[in-house]
Amino acid sequence: MNAQVVVDWREQIFDILQTHDIRQVYHVPDAGHARLIEACQKSNSIRTVPLTTEEEGVALAAGAWLGGQRSVLLMQSSGVGNTINLMGLTKTLRFPFLTLITMRGDWGEFNSWQYPMGQGTPKVLEAMGVLLYSVEQAAEVQPTVDAAARAAFNGGLAVAVLLRQKLIGIKNFGKK
Amino acid sequence: MSKATLQPTLQRRPLVKQLLKDANDDLLVIAGLGSSNWDITEAGDRPLNMPLWGAMGAPVAMGLGLALAQPTKRVLVITGDGDMLMSLGSLATVATQQPENLAIVVLDNEKYGETGNQATHTSPRNNGPTESGAGADLSVIAKGCGIADAGIVREAGDVAQFVKDVRTKKGPIFRVVKVMVEKLEFVMPPQDGAHLKDRFRQALLGPER
Numbered sequence: 187m188n189a190q191v192v193v194d195w196r197e198q199i200f201d202i203l204q205t206h207d208i209r210q211v212y213h214v215p216d217a218g219h220a221r222l223i224e225a226c227q228k229s230n231s232i233r234t235v236p237l238t239t240e241e242e243g244v245a246l247a248a249g250a251w252l253g254g255q256r257s258v259l260l261m262q263s264s265g266v267g268n269t270i271n272l273m274g275l276t277k278t279l280r281f282p283f284l285t286l287i288t289m290r291g292d293w294g295e296f297n298s299w300q301y302p303m304g305q306g307t308p309k310v311l312e313a314m315g316v317l318l319y320s321v322e323q324a325a326e327v328q329p330t331v332d333a334a335a336r337a338a339f340n341g342g343l344a345v346a347v348l349l350r351q352k353l354i355g356i357k358n359f360g361k362k
Numbered sequence: 363m364s365k366a367t368l369q370p371t372l373q374r375r376p377l378v379k380q381l382l383k384d385a386n387d388d389l390l391v392i393a394g395l396g397s398s399n400w401d402i403t404e405a406g407d408r409p410l411n412m413p414l415w416g417a418m419g420a421p422v423a424m425g426l427g428l429a430l431a432q433p434t435k436r437v438l439v440i441t442g443d444g445d446m447l448m449s450l451g452s453l454a455t456v457a458t459q460q461p462e463n464l465a466i467v468v469l470d471n472e473k474y475g476e477t478g479n480q481a482t483h484t485s486p487r488n489n490g491p492t493e494s495g496a497g498a499d500l501s502v503i504a505k506g507c508g509i510a511d512a513g514i515v516r517e518a519g520d521v522a523q524f525v526k527d528v529r530t531k532k533g534p535i536f537r538v539v540k541v542m543v544e545k546l547e548f549v550m551p552p553q554d555g556a557h558l559k560d561r562f563r564q565a566l567l568g569p570e571r
Contacts, residue, residue, distance in 0.1 A: 210430060233430055236458055238451030245420035245452075249392070249427025252412060252559060253435075254567045257427065275417050278555035 195327035195353075199286065200225040202328065203258060206335040208284075209233060210250045210257035212243035218288030218354045219260045240265035244272040244283070251281040256339060259285040263292070263307040263348075264300060273314040276344035284338040285316075285346045286331065292351035304351075311346050320348040327353070370540040372518065374469050377539060378440065379405040381467070381525050389529070390428060390566070394421040394441030396476040397546070398469060402440060404549040409565035412558060413551045419448035422466060426456050429464040429533075432566070436463055438528065443470040443484045443538075446500055450507070456534050457508025464533045466509075468500055471541045479543060504536040512536040 199222050203211065211226045211234045213219060226232045237243055243259035250257040261269075266287060276283045290297070291304020311318055317337055321330045331347055338345040378401040382391065385408065392412045393402040399413040407413075414421060425439035446468045456464065472485040472495065485495030504512035515524045515537055524537060552558060 210427065233459075235426070235430070235455065238454055241419065242423040242449070242452050242455055245417065245423035246427035248420070248559075249424035249429075250431045251427075252424070252562050252566070253390075253428040253431025254563065255427075255431035272417055272420055275420065275555075278416065279559040280556040281559060 194221070195324045196221040197225065198328040199331050200229075202331045202335060204229070204231065205332070206339060207256055208258050208335075209255040210235060210246065211260065212237055212246050212257065213260040214240060214262070214265060216260065216262050216288055218262065218349065219286070223260065240268040241272045243285070244269050244275055247283050248275050248279055248281055251279075256282070257284075259283075261285060261287055263287055263289045263304045266307045266310060267303050270310055270314060273311075273316065273344065277315055280342060282338040282342050283316075283344040284335055286334075286349060287346055288349045288354055289351045295351060308348065314344075316344045316346050318346055318348060320350060322350045322352045324353060368516075368540075370471070370516065370542045372516070372521070372539060372541050373544065374401055374471070374539075374541040375404055375546060377521060377541065378402060378469075380521065381438075381440070381528060382406065383525075385410070387565070388435050390432065390435050390437045390562075392421050392425050392428065392437070392439050394418070394439075394445040396442060396445075397471075398441045398445070399551065400546070400549045401469070403551040404547075407551045409561040411551065412562050415553055415555070418445055419452075421445060422449055422452040422456060425464055425466065426452070426459060426461060429461040430459060433461075433463055435566075436465070436529065437461075439464070439466045441466075441468060442475065443468055443472060443500065444474045444482045447483055447498070450503055453504045453507040453509060453536070460534060462533050464535075465528045465531075466504075466534070466536045467528055468536075468538045469541050470500065470538050471543050473543055475543075499538075501536065501538045509534050509536045513538070515539045 240261045247257045291300035334345045334347045382405045421441045429437040473479040481495045483496040483498040501512045501514045
């Protein structure tokens with residue numbers, strides 16, 4: 187991995203989390219975020235918390251902010267639906283909230299069960315007043331996640347970055 | 363044991379008042395929506411109280427995020443059985459982190475108080491057509507999730523030790539207190555969430571934050 191000349195966008199995200207002083211990272215297991223999660227788990231400055239359901243991440247983020255720490259929630263589009271009621275906390279408490287979402291049911295998806303929530307993800311986030319950024323090109327990941335972190339922590343907003351399936355690659359379980 | 367011997371005798375308001383007695387700047391309190399919110403407010407509204415007016419299922423995870431951010435402060439989550447039942451998985455999430463400064467207290471009256479005292483799943487089974495639950499034991503669930511120090515408080519004689527444990531014992535600790543069903547006055551803190559958050563952060567972190 188060290189021999190790689192081109193820096194992977196997942197490592198760029200890790201660097202941005204450090205630049206913005208993110209101290210708590212919440213996640214569920216996710217193939218798209220796997221390398222980023224591992225980098226956070228190995229970091230000395232970041233506390234990683236595995237969740238049983240994504241909505242815990244919104245409440246954890248509120249608690250961390252009450253205690254003066256910045257956090258980020260890593261999840262998949264399918265998890266967005268689990269967060270919706272608690273996403274209201276970002277409005278009622280008006281605290282900075284950042285989530286990075288790997289998309290499924292979005293581009294070339296093999297599993298039909300992923301399409302409903304994948305297609306609904308941008309709409310439900312918008313309905314809850316979350317500011318949306320979307321990335322399809324690897325070169326756009328670094329500047330977009332950085333801008334999103336600035337909007338969250340300087341702007342005091344709830345912000346989501348959608349890492350589109352075109353960027354992540356199609357998961358096909360061996361099918362063509 | 364017969365049902366009669368299990369009728370709760372503890373009252374939530376005096377219990378919470380005792381639990382929060384002489385609260386200083388080292389005690390950070392999050393209360394779940396509804397009765398727990400009114401309980402901590404009746405004990406005395408203070409900036410380092412975060413009483414929730416909604417966000418059912420959030421208090422334990424919120425307490426965990428706060429406890430991890432402020433490891434030198436005592437974080438106390440007080441909520442009801444209905445709220446706790448909505449987020450049982452969060453107990454396993456707490457257990458992955460084993461925060462030594464976190465205490466969780468569930469005031470269990472076996473009812474959904476805010477919607478008209480319908481039975482929760484902690485109500486006994488076979489308790490009639492409208493009052494039956496599952497007999498769910500939240501302390502056993504917490505222990506099973508990996509919070510080793512979990513227990514249940516039923517007797518007035520156990521309250522002093524309970525208060526001491528919740529305030530000072532190495533966490534994470536989890537206590538269910540079986541409390542009476544009562545009709546109590548609403549004692550309301552400020553409702554504006556941004557205000558509650560800002561006053562909490564200013565009291566904890568200072569004005570520049």
